[in-house]
Amino acid sequence: MSSSDATPSNDRVVVMGCGDVGPFHEPLDGYPTLAKPVLATADIRFAHAEKVYSELGVMQSHSDGHNTRQPPRFAALLADCGFDVVSIAGNKAMDWGAEAMLDMIKLLNKMGIKTVGGGANAEEARRPAIFTINGVRVAFLAYSSVLREGYAATAHNAGTAPVRVDTFYKPGDWQPGTPPLIITIPFAGDVEDMCLDIESTKKLADVVIVSMHWGIHNIPRVLADYQRVVAKAAVKAGADMIFGHHPHIPKGIEMIDGKACFYSLSHFIWTQRELGNQAPGHEGGHRHGVEHDPNYPRLPMGPDAMKSLIAKAVVSKRGVERVGFLPVRIDTQYRPEPLFNGDARFDAAVADMEWCSDGLAHTFTVDGDEVVITP
Secondary structure, X not given: OOHHHOOOOOOOEEEXXXXXXXXXXXXXXXXXOOOHHHHOOOOEEEEEEOOEEOOOOOOOOOOOOXXXXXXXXXXXXHHHHOOOEEEOOOOOOOOOHHHHHHHHHHHXXXXXXXXXXXXXXXXXXXXXXXXXXXOEEEEEEEEEOOOOOOOEOOOXXXXXXXXXXXXXXXXXXXXXXXXXXXXXXXXHHHHHHHHHHHHHHHOOOOEEEEEEEOOOOOOOOOOOHHHHHHHHHHHHHOOOXXXXXXXXXXXXXXXXXXEEEEOOEOEEEEOOOOOOOOOOOOOHHHHHOOOOOOOOOOOOOOHHHHEEEEEEEEEEOOEEEEEEEEEEEEOOOOXXXXXXXXXXXXXXXXXXXXXXXXXXXOEEEXXXXXXXXXX
């Protein structure tokens, strides 16, 4: 048994973070089969809810369409995986309006799952979820940079906690018709609000973990400018770790002043309608130029969409004492399969994360079945 497999002492807490969860298809009980034994070793488990679980509300005219909402029974998957806290700060949370989102929050809370990133107003959406285990206080906050107009919570309206972004296009070459430079700048007021939330939460908890729904779909390795700006601001304000999601593929990992930022954990359990049976304008990875794998008809996001990871940290009252990740592969039944050292796929996954993290401050060291991250 490696040091990474040893049981932490009773003043430490194991936290695991996963990406998007929201499969379109049943049966639900098969999805977590391979991952549940690994998730069970954590004290706190996090994920992002990628669907709206409610039968209430009205589909918004500018939403992502019918496939963003599912019957409440689908939420049982989150409990089956053992998730203790779920972010709802995503681009789909308000697709069926405030009534559906608030109904989903109530449903998850009744199941014993805490929610972050959404609420009846900005105060609720920005409120942390705090756990106290073994005397260690661990807090979660969640924000979204990918949201439609009107989805952000305000002082008097329901929605999600926003870190909105302006996008500008600048000619990158003197020759007409060449691709432009894409410049993204986060709203200063939203970043300031996020930092105030982190600072106030840091007074209540030993460890603050920030969830960010952000980034660029399907395109490997590429980060938007604003992501690193927001990540550095969050760490400076006191964030101890950042769990990113939304791109549906893994992205790089960066150590910022000794704190780990996972720019994308990919999706964990997720399917969508088969290719060719989707709402207009939503052709999965094809709109981003990636090649569809016919072995995954319900995951038309390209070959990188079969890659995932679980963030893992050991925390104490002194902060994050150890952080790393567990490589994961999505199989043809759309089940996340944790990979173990000695499996050639494990080595390939580590190499791929090295490539994704090129240019970002990090060192990966394999220890047992974990990949430990250091500055």
